[in-house]
Amino acid sequence: xxxxxxxxxxxxxxxxxxxxxxxxxxxxxxxxxxxxxxxxxxxxxxxxxxxxxxxxxxxxxxxxxxxxxxxxxxxxxxxxxxxxxxxxxxxxxxxxxxxxxxxxxxxxxxxxxxxxxxxxxxxxxxxxxxxxxxxxxxxxxxxxxxxxxxxxxxxxxxxxxxxxxxxxxxxxxxxxxxxxxxxxxxxxxxxxxxxxxxxxxxxxxxxxxxxxxxxxxxxxxxxxxxxxxxxxxxxxxxxxxxxxxxxxxxxxxxxxxxxxxxxxxxxxxxxxxxxxxxxxxxxxxxxxxxxxxxxxxxxxxxxxxxxxxxxxxxxxxxxxxxxxxxxxxxxxxxxxxxxxxxxxxxxxxxxxxxxxxxxxxxxxxxxxxxxxxxxxxxxxxxxxxxxxxxxxxxxxxxxxxxxxxxxxxxxxxx
Amino acid sequence: xxxxxxxxxxxxxxxxxxxxxxxxxxxxxxxxxxxxxxxxxxxxxxxxxxxxxxxxxxxxxxxxxxxxxxxxxxxxxxxxxxxxxxxxxxxxxxxxxxxxxxxxxxxxxxxxxxxxxxxxxxxxxxxxxxxxxxx
Numbered sequence: 001x002x003x004x005x006x007x008x009x010x011x012x013x014x015x016x017x018x019x020x021x022x023x024x025x026x027x028x029x030x031x032x033x034x035x036x037x038x039x040x041x042x043x044x045x046x047x048x049x050x051x052x053x054x055x056x057x058x059x060x061x062x063x064x065x066x067x068x069x070x071x072x073x074x075x076x077x078x079x080x081x082x083x084x085x086x087x088x089x090x091x092x093x094x095x096x097x098x099x100x101x102x103x104x105x106x107x108x109x110x111x112x113x114x115x116x117x118x119x120x121x122x123x124x125x126x127x128x129x130x131x132x133x134x135x136x137x138x139x140x141x142x143x144x145x146x147x148x149x150x151x152x153x154x155x156x157x158x159x160x161x162x163x164x165x166x167x168x169x170x171x172x173x174x175x176x177x178x179x180x181x182x183x184x185x186x187x188x189x190x191x192x193x194x195x196x197x198x199x200x201x202x203x204x205x206x207x208x209x210x211x212x213x214x215x216x217x218x219x220x221x222x223x224x225x226x227x228x229x230x231x232x233x234x235x236x237x238x239x240x241x242x243x244x245x246x247x248x249x250x251x252x253x254x255x256x257x258x259x260x261x262x263x264x265x266x267x268x269x270x271x272x273x274x275x276x277x278x279x280x281x282x283x284x285x286x287x288x289x290x291x292x293x294x295x296x297x298x299x300x301x302x303x304x305x306x307x308x309x310x311x312x313x314x315x316x317x318x319x320x321x322x323x324x325x326x327x328x329x330x331x332x333x334x335x336x337x338x339x340x341x342x343x344x345x346x347x348x349x350x351x352x353x354x355x356x357x358x359x360x361x362x363x364x365x366x367x368x369x370x371x372x373x374x375x376x377x378x379x380x381x382x383x384x385x386x387x388x389x390x391x392x393x394x395x396x397x398x399x400x401x402x403x404x405x406x407x408x409x410x411x412x413x414x
Numbered sequence: 415x416x417x418x419x420x421x422x423x424x425x426x427x428x429x430x431x432x433x434x435x436x437x438x439x440x441x442x443x444x445x446x447x448x449x450x451x452x453x454x455x456x457x458x459x460x461x462x463x464x465x466x467x468x469x470x471x472x473x474x475x476x477x478x479x480x481x482x483x484x485x486x487x488x489x490x491x492x493x494x495x496x497x498x499x500x501x502x503x504x505x506x507x508x509x510x511x512x513x514x515x516x517x518x519x520x521x522x523x524x525x526x527x528x529x530x531x532x533x534x535x536x537x538x539x540x541x542x543x544x545x546x547x548x549x
Contacts, residue, residue, distance in 0.1 A: 145452040148445040152438075159437040163430040173429055180433075247459050254451055262444055384534075386542050397445065404444050408437045 019063055026314025027062040033317070034059035034309075037207070046214035050187060050305050054206060057309025061112065068116065068310050071109040075102045116307040119195050119202065124304040125188035126272040131297030132188070132399070133252070133276025134289045136367070140393040142247050143240040146347065147359075147390075151397025153343030154363030155405045157183030157336025161328050162409075168324055174198045177409040179325050182209045183332025184402030185216070185366040191308060192269060193406045197413055203312030204322040208329035216369045219330070220337050221377050224361050227341045232348060233381040235356040237390045245281070252278040259404060265414075266407025270400065336364040340394065362391040365398035500526055 015021065037055035041048040061068055078101040081090050092103040118124040141147050158180045165176035178194040178201055190209040194202050212219065225233075252274035260267035279289040344360025358378050362370040374391035509523055534542065 142452055142456060145449040145456065148449040148452075149442070152442045152445040155441050156438065159434040162433050162437075166426045166430045169426075173426070177433070241460075243456075244459055244463055246463075247456055250455060250459070251452065254455070255448060258448060258451065259444060263440070384539065400448075401441055401445060404441050405437055408440050409433070412433060412436060 023062070023065070024314055026318050027065070028314075030062040030312065030314040030317055031059060034062065040211075040214075047210050049301060050210050051214070053302055053305025054210065054309035057112065057306035058203070058312045059309075060306070061310040061313055065313060067110040068112045068313075069110040070113055072107055074105045074107055076105055077101070078103055081105075112307050112310045115303050116310065118300075118303055119191065119307050120199065122192055122195055122268065124300050125192035125195075126268045127300045128188040128297065128304065129269050129273040129403075130276040131292045131294075131300070132367070133273040133278075134280045134292040135297075136273075136277060136280075136396055136399070137392070138251050138277060138396055139243045139248060140240055140389050141396050142243045142251055144390070144393050146355075147363075147393030148397045148400075149347065150340050150343055150360045150363040150394035151365075151399075151401040152363075153360065154336045154340035154365075154394070154398055155184065155401045156339030157332040157334065157364065158402070158405050158409075160335040161332035164331055165324070165328050168328075170321060170324060172198070174413050175201055175321075177413045178205055179328050180332060181205075181402070181406055181409060182212065182325075182329040183336045183364070184398075184405060185209075185213055185333060185336060185364040185370065186399060186402045187213065188304075189269060189365075189402050189406050191304070193409055196410055200311075200316060201321070201325065202308055203317055204325045205329075206308040207312065208325050212329050212333050213366045213369065216333070216364075216366050217373050217376075219333050220361050220364075220370065220373045223334055223337045224341055224358055224374075224377050227338060228345065228357050230381060232345065232357050233378060234385065235348070235353060236382065236385050237356055237359075237387065238354065240389055245283070248281040249278065252281065255400065259400070259407075263404060263407035263411070265410040266403045269403040269406065273399065273403070333364065337361045340364060340398075356385075356387055356390065359387055359391040359394050363394040363398040363401065365395065365402050367395050367399060368392065370398070371395040500528075 019027075034055045037051055037058065040046045041051035041055055075095070075097075078090075078094065081103050082088065090103050090105070092105050095102050095104055161183050162176050162180035165171045165179045166173065171179065174197040178190075178198040181190045181193040182205060184190060187206070187209050191202065191206055194205045198205075256267075256271050256274040259270045276289070276292050279285050279292060340360035340363035341357050342360070343363075344355060344357030347360075348355045348357050356378060358374045359371075361377075362374045364370050371388060371391035371394075375386065375388040378385045378387040505526060508526055512523060
């Protein structure tokens with residue numbers, strides 16, 4: 001009889017501690033959203049390297065919210081503790097409340113709480129940038145430094161979106177800054193800025209940023225076509241000059257010194273990007289360069305994806321703010337593209353028709369997707385036109401541009 | 415600066431415009447400065463490496479000069495044969511090629527025009543096609 005009672009008690013204990021009792025109904029909505037995102041990542045291959053871990057982190061946290069629990073202190077009566085431990089005293093700090101002596105027993109946090117520290121302390125995004133730097137060839141940018149201007153013009157989306165977010169009236173200035181950075185079309189930068197300015201919005205902002213980056217081939221072409229004439233889209237650009245190894249080695253060093261001195265808040269991102277690039281271009285540390293682009297990058301991607309996804313609990317995600325973020329993110333991408341293309345048109349006019357304005361759209365970053373889009377739209381008009389390498393210039397300039405814009409937002413709004 | 419920010423954060427309109435202005439100006443300024451520096455050192459490095467090569471290359475210019483000459487030779491008759499100037503054998507060859515490619519669905523060839531001279535040679539184009547296909 002006692003055994004049966006024990007069995008029933010145990011069953012009841014398992015039931016009451018299960019997710020079915022403790023979970024908020026909103027968590028089930030989030031589980032559905034996570035499943036949709038998993039579908040998009042696996043079946044449609046929308047930025048799967050990040051969307052898959054993000055979606056799974058989202059699933060995990062809504063099934064078991066305790067996985068992100070912060071470490072806490074449990075209070076237990078000293079007498080209870082000793083009774084449970086055959087009279088042995090514990091070595092915990094004690095506190096006396098209303099005449100009773102309690103032990104303060106520390107409990108550990110959830111798994112993702114610890115992994116999330118890399119996001120919270122701003123460690124993962126710069127490490128991802130290290131890998132990106134080791135993978136990026138700045139040659140097209142060095143060969144055509146004017147590309148920098150297109151990378152700057154495409155940041156227009158960030159600042160326009162900031163105004164839009166403030167105008168909605170439901171966001172604080174810090175939140176608006178974090179939403180605006182979606183327009184940088186650069187996942188790590190968006191996460192870095194948000195982790196500093198508005199960490200509670202990390203989930204929706206990361207999801208919006210990565211989703212729109214995956215949708216660049218759908219978002220950009222209509223804007224690019226609307227703002228350019230057929231004649232402009234058909235412009236064939238001169239072949240880029242070859243870039244020497246010395247120039248490629250000097251580039252990361254000069255960029256780091258200049259940007260870090262001017263804008264210290266951008267130094268962690270730009271510094272790591274350029275360190276990775278120097279490791280690549282110097283040619284003397286191929287082992288660590290390979291590690292940065294492969295193993296390290298992959299490990300950090302897993303941690304970053306899962307923990308950022310795990311910030312999207314039902315309570316945080318299912319708010320009118322998230323809808324606002326999704327809409328503003330689209331505006332940010334649109335204005336960024338338009339800014340780049342319009343500046344490209346200006347440069348086209350000034351250069352006497354030597355620059356194809358389509359490459360301006362690649363200035364939004366989203367490497368290398370945005371450059372591929374410029375290539376495709378250009379080739380649709382003129383099949384013998386190859387804009388890819390020309391578009392890579394503004395594309396990588398956009399990465400530096402959005403890191404600088406991030407520095408500006410952090411320095412003003414923090 | 416802190417004074418300005420203290421005022422700005424109170425008023426969303428002023429803050430928005432401050433961010434827009436500061437953001438665009440700083441981003442452009444930094445990237446313009448970078449453009450200038452990259453151009454400058456690009457020129458210096460380019461000139462330095464060219465100077466280093468020049469003394470050795472004094473005998474070489476004849477070789478590259480000779481190379482474009484044969485390339486120009488086949489281009490010369492091309493200039494003469496504009497539309498109706500294309501010789502009959504070539505028209506026959508084009509007609510045969512079109513028939514082979516399209517089958518019997520083509521009833522007549524209305525016009526034959528020379529395409530504009532490509533910026534790359536056919537082989538160069540094939541190479542670029544091959545390398546950019548994955549994108």
